[in-house]
Amino acid sequence: MSPEPQRKLSSSAGVAPAAAPSYRPATCTPPGAWRGAGYGQPFGATERTDTWWLMPLAQALGLGLLGLYATWAAFQGAHYEFGNYLSPFYSPLLKPAWWPISPAFLILWIPAGFRGTCYYYRKAYYRAFFADPSACAVGEPRKGYRGEVGFPWAIQNLHRYFMYFASILLVFLWWDVIRAFIFTDPDGSHYLAIGGGTLAILASNALLTMYSLSCHSLRHLVGGKLDCFSCAVAGGPRHGAWSRLSALNAHHMGYAWWSLFAVCFADFYVRMCSMGVFHDPMFVTFRHLFDYAPKISHFLL
Amino acid sequence: MSAGAVAGAIAGATAGAAAAAAGARVKAEATTAKREAVLRVYRGDASGGQEVEYQVPVETGMVVLDAIHWIQAHQAPDLAVRWNCKAAKCGSCSAEVNGKPALMCKSRMERFAPGEPIVVRPMKTFPIIRDLVTDVSWNFEVNQRIPPFQPRAGAEWKWQQHDVDRAQEFRKCIECFLCQDVCHVLRSHELKHQFAGPRFLVRIAGLEMHPIDGVDRTPFLKDSAGIGFCNITKCCTEVCPEDIHITDNAIIPLKERVVDRFYDPVQMVWRAITGK
Amino acid sequence: MEPFDTHEHEVLVIGAGGAGLRAAIEASAMGCSVGLVTKSLLGKAHTVMAEGGIAAALAHLDPQDGWQTHFQDTMKGGSFLNHWRMAQLHAQESPDRVRELEQWGALFDRTPDGRILQRAFGGHTWKRLAHVGDRTGLEMIRTLQDRGVHQGLDVYMEFTVTKLFTDGGRIAGALAYRRDTGRFVLFRCKAIVIATGGVGKAYQVTSNSWEYTGDGQTLAFEAGAELIDMEFLQFHPTGMVWPPGVMGLLVTEGVRGEGGILRNSKGERFMWKYLPEARRHEYAADEAEARAWLDAAVEGQQTEARRPPELSTRDNVSRAIYTEVREGRGTPHGGAFLDISYMPAERIKKKLPSMYHQFKELADVDITATPMEVGPTTHYMMGGVRVEPDTGAATVPGLFAAGEASAGMHGANRLGGNSLSDLVVFGRRAGAGAAYYAKGLTATPRIPDAEIEAEMRGLLSPFERASGESPYEVHRALQECMGTNVGIFRIEKDLETALATLATLKQRAARVRVEGGRTYNPGWHLARDLRNMLVVSEAITRSALLRKESRGAHSRLDYTGLDPALGKVNMCAKRSGDGMQVGPTPLPEMPAELKALFDAAPQPAGKAT
Structure with a gap:
């Protein structure tokens, strides 16, 4: 090249760098070469003056208690139905003869896996149970750390498959919501009503749905994976869906907690009714709705 | 002293x-x-x-x-x-x-x-x-190793504002390195030789989501930047003075892209069949 | 001799802001080995503070725009003291430089049809500023930074250059110290590009950071280069003076447009007193009329009422605030009250969100509840190293300059948005000029050991004194001297006082003592920067003394009008012996075809395309 400063346009204008990208390690420094004062600080060591331990403690208690309840309820294998109510832990109700334990375990691995690999719950339990870290800028108990590299934690990468299964489950769960509205008289006729259990099951499913819709993996699949919306097929609608899901995604933590509470409560409510502890109140009753089309309710049930 | x-x-x-x-x-x-x-x-x-x-x-x-x-x-x-x-x-x-x-x-x-x-x-x-x-010069070393922006061949230099909103969030970064400081992978575990840290995952996100960038940094993300070391505990997001949603908007979408390529069995089979 | 490291490059660029990075990229693209030296970390330069945008006649929104109109706007803004060729090159090349930034990965805001969006700005005839929200400078510096490091620049972060060496009048290298260790570093090179930015830290109230100490201007001056237009220092009339957390930060004119009222310490709305008689009829006669105008503006209605007096021209508002403070009616911290808190809080938050958040977050000042204290703030240096427009070459062979450190582009006053484009247009030209020069140089210049040793000894002397002032004391005194005597309004007597004070400060600065060691010692760093600030302060003061008129950013209370004879010269400061010689130098004549642009009436003349 013959450099000539008076020329009109730069030689470098618009020319992309010639070198092809090479995949070297992110740094070429040997381990430990950049150690700061934070390395190897003992568990809990920090200059923080706030109550940093409160949040991980609350999370551990919340997750622990709800997790214990869910496990206990799943093991019961009884009192999961009350009339037209079905506990969400047992839906869809599968009872193959060869299955030795509670039917809950046939389906419960789906929500457990969905939540267990959830990007929000991972944060919560890594902090609360693994102290990895328990709070920001606080010393950790363990020396070795591999993050989500390698077995077993690389399994977190299959979050989207749990999301697929959970979406199928949601269809059954919405079926249960419809059933929770349809009550049966002693004479076998059906009527529409709203009872306490109806509301509990409806709330649980609505929140589960919001939790699923705000999933990070779903957001990625509907549009997040695109680099350029306006260059893609159906880019406009995908951008619309992506931005709406992104708005929900900002509240993923809230939906995670509320849906967990709600689903446990729905099971608890059905269980208590079934055990005769609660008396299920009826709020609204539409007695003759199915008189003209009894087949509808038969089909739904 | x-x-x-x-x-x-x-x-x-x-x-x-x-x-x-x-x-x-x-x-x-x-x-x-x-x-x-x-x-x-x-x-x-x-x-x-x-x-x-x-x-x-x-x-x-x-x-x-x-x-x-x-x-x-x-x-x-x-x-x-x-x-x-x-x-x-x-x-x-x-x-x-x-x-x-x-x-x-x-x-x-x-x-x-x-x-x-x-x-x-x-x-x-x-x-x-x-x-x-x-001494924060380690960060500048990492930056130098990220495959730079390279436009797709034949790309038209036209795109919509909504195509760049995402990447513009990442480009707000003022490189204060507070996210690097608080990240326990770098701070407590000293994995600077394996993990690029939140700042540079944000930077890679800005490049990857650039509407006409043509470089594929997914293998780099997995193998060189060490995105798997991030356990999304969100401390980086908590300290960011520019309010960049580092974890939700940059790291997790990048993790999902790495999953697309390296962990999703259906996509892997599909690519093997179609040769794409 | 004190130990030092040696690095060799063909081109050394001092300063890693927009101009320095662009120069380094260009020189490196032309095949030179380039060293880039910066006082801070890479990417922290003052360029990140630029918000508005980068001015370029892309004509995306206003098809009438073209380089001719941009050229005319720039020349008029600079009161025709600009170097016509620089203004022309700038107007012609800035669109290419903006597109180039985009091709290097910058993400500008978009028009609905997918092109780079442009916004309107003061002094620009058409919508011209390509921007990224209110962080255009950051986008630019990141883009250049990433382009640069991947192109193989050697970046020396946290190095301060203290002296340029010449060999037979040609640039031979530079001495620097590492801020982190205090160790000395010698750069051997054939060409040097100065891109060190401005001088604002000579003033207490400034929007500039600690780095802006006039290093480049001083290095060039001491190496024998000429500094021109040093009297043109842009002050913004409304910068914060209180609280200290936001001192110098700009308060947008929009606050006054939204109804902000200026009051003195007695609570008087003083702007009425300062309206020029000739234009008094354009402004409201009393509070009621001003309020009626504002109410109509809020409702978006037409009104017979005239504008509030606060919306007078910038220089007039500054003059008013200045006079109030001088006559003892200033606020406790030497400014005026700018009050918008009487307006509904919701409206303030809606119309001035960035102002509201800026004060809320950085200063805990709620502008919906308390008045702000404002005063003129030092903002931008139009003057600097005199350069040849096409190559950025200074008057010393091998020395080049670009950006705020160079002069000529903006004349007596800079238009908003023209600084970012200045950086890339002339950064690139200076880089190319330096590379071209370095490639043409066969012999590597030599640096005598004695000179290196003398400079190192001088740098270490503040450590050796058993007693002496703290450099912070001298800095405070300098800032006070410049703020009081060489501020936005100047008068012969004050300028003479300043010169005398600067002479004593120079002696005090030579005797400061520094505590501690050489490892990252800001006291020591300041001791050195002081010297630079004193040189540029003297150049500002001497040039201001000679310009016996008021033009652009230079306002003399004793010479309030324009002097046509002074409109044909730049003030030029040059080293003579150990002193400084300042005198007029003729402004280059604009060619006839460019002159014709201004004769074609009426303005604006975008149709010239």
Whole structure:
């Protein structure tokens, strides 16, 4: 090249760098070469003056208690139905003869896996149970750390498959919501009503749905994976869906907690009714709705 | 070092007493009454150091960086601090204020209870140079290794605002390295040789989501930047002074892209069949 | 001799802001080995503070725009003291430089049809500023930074250059110290590009950071280069003066447009007193009329009422605030009250969100509840190293300059948005000029050891003194001297006082003592920067003394009008012995075809395309 400063346009204008990208390690420094004062600080060591331990403690208690309840309820294998109510832990109700334990375990691995690999719950339990870290800028108990590299934690990468299964489950769960509205008289006729259990099951499913819709993996699949919306097929609608899901995604933590509470409560409510502890109140009753089309309710049930 | 620190502490005490006497004469104004703050500033270098206490008169609207400057000008002229714009736009004055990674120019003195000592320490993830200054050059080394922007061949230089909204969020980054400081992978576990850290995952996200960038950095993300080491505990997002949603908007979408390529069995089979 | 490291490059660029990075990229693209030295970390330069945008006649929104109109706007803004060729090159090349930034990965805001969006700005005839929200400078510096490091620049972060060496009048290298260790570093090179930015830290109230100490201007001056237009220092009339956390930060004119009222310490709305008689009829006669105008503006209605007096021209508002403070009616911290708190809080938050958040977050000042204290703030240096427009070459062979450190582009006053485009247009030209020069140089210049040793000894002398002032004291005194005597309004007597004070300050600066060691010692760094600030302060003061007129950013209370004779000269400062010689130097004549642009009436003349 013959450099000539008076020329009109730069030689470098618009020319992309010639070198092809090479995949070297992110740094070429040997381990430990950049150690700061934070390395190897003992568990809990920090200059923080706030109550940093409160949040991980609350999370551990919340997750622990709800997790214990869910496990206990799943093991019961009884009192999961009350009339037209079905506990969400047992839906869809599968009872193959060869299955030795509670039917809950046939389906419960789906929500457990969905939540267990959830990007929000991972944060919560890594902090609360693994102290990895328990709070920001606080010393950790363990020396070795591999993050989500390698077995077993690389399994977190299959979050989207749990999301697929959970979406199928949601269809059954919405079926249960419809059933929770349809009550049966002693004479076998059906009527529409709203009872306490109806509301509990409806709330649980609505929140589960919001939790699923705000999933990070779903957001990625509907549009997040695109680099350029306006260059893609159906880019406009995908951008619309992506931005709406992104708005929900900002509240993923809230939906995670509320849906967990709600689903446990729905099971608890059905269980208590079934055990005769609660008396299920009826709020609204539409007695003759199915008189003209009894087949509808038969089909739904 | 220790002799200097002691001298600083003594100077601090005398100046503090004088300022306190002056403070008594100041009549209460409509604004915040004049008061003094106690700053415990880390003084030292690679060979060691300790916190030295300084009394600083507090003015309305004062930030921790102002207090540090006051100490420099009146009590410890050699107090090392890195700063530039003092308006939260350059990201130079990163430190740990009461144990929390923060920009000193954004840490207002009013936020601390009167009488509560304010502890100012250098970032703990990087080797200390002196006082509040750490050696952050590792970050610049990482940046150099990220495959740079390269436009797709034949791309048209036209796109919509909604195509760049995402990447523009990542480009707000002022490189204060507070996210790098708070990230436990770098801070506690010292995996700087395997993990690029949140700042550079944000940078890669900005490149990957550039509408006409043509470079595929997914293998780099997995193998060189070590995205798998991130366990999304979100401390980076908590400390970001630019309110970039580092975890939700940058790291997790990148993790999903890595899943697409390396972990999703259906997509892997599909690619094997179609050859794409 | 004190130990030092040696690095060799063909081109050394001092300063890693927009101009320095662009120069380094260009020189490196032309095949030179380039060293880039910066006082801070890479990417922290003052360029990140630029918000508005980068001015370029892309004509995306206003098809009438073209380089001719941009050229005319720039020349008029600079009161025709600009170097016509620089203004022309700038107007012609800035669109290419903006597109180039985009091709290097910058993400500008978009028009609905997918092109780079442009916004309107003061002094620009058409919508011209390509921007990224309110962080255009950051986008630019990141883009250049990433382009640069991947192109193989050697970046020396946290190095301060203290002296340029010449060999037979040609640039031979530079001495620097590492801020982190205090160790000395010698750069051997054939050409040097100065891109060190401005001088604002000579003033107390400034929007500039600690780095802006006039290093480049001083290095060039001491190496024998000429500095021109040093009297043109842009002050913004409304910068914060209180609280200290936001001192110098700009308060947008929009605050006054939204109803902000200026009052003195007695609570008087003083702007009425300062309206020029000739234009008094354009402004409201009393509070009621001003309020009626504002109410109509809020409702978006037409009104017979005239504008409030606060919306007078910038220089007039500055003059008013200045006079109030001088006559003892200033606020406790030497400014005026700018009050918008009487307006509904919701409206303030909606119309001035960035102002509201800026004060709320950085200063804990709620502008919906308390008045702000404002005063003129030092903002931008139009003057600097005199350069040849096409190559950025200074008057010393091998020395080049670009950006705020160079002069000529903006004349007596800079238009908003023209600084970012200045950086890339002339950064690139200076880089190319330096590379071209370095490639043409066969012999490597030599640096005598004695000169290196003398400079190192001088740098270490503040450590050796058993007693002496703190450099912070001298700095405070300098800032006070410049703020009081060489501020936005100047008068012969004050300028003479300043010169005398600067002479004593120079002696005090030579005797400062520094505590501690050489490792990251800001006191020591300031001791050195002081010297630079004193040199540029003297150049500002001497140039201001000679310009006995008021033009652009230079306002003399004793010479309030324009002097046509002075409109044909630049003030030029040059080293003579150990002193400084300042005198007029003729402005280059604009060619006839460019002159014709201004004769074609009426303005604006975008149709010239």
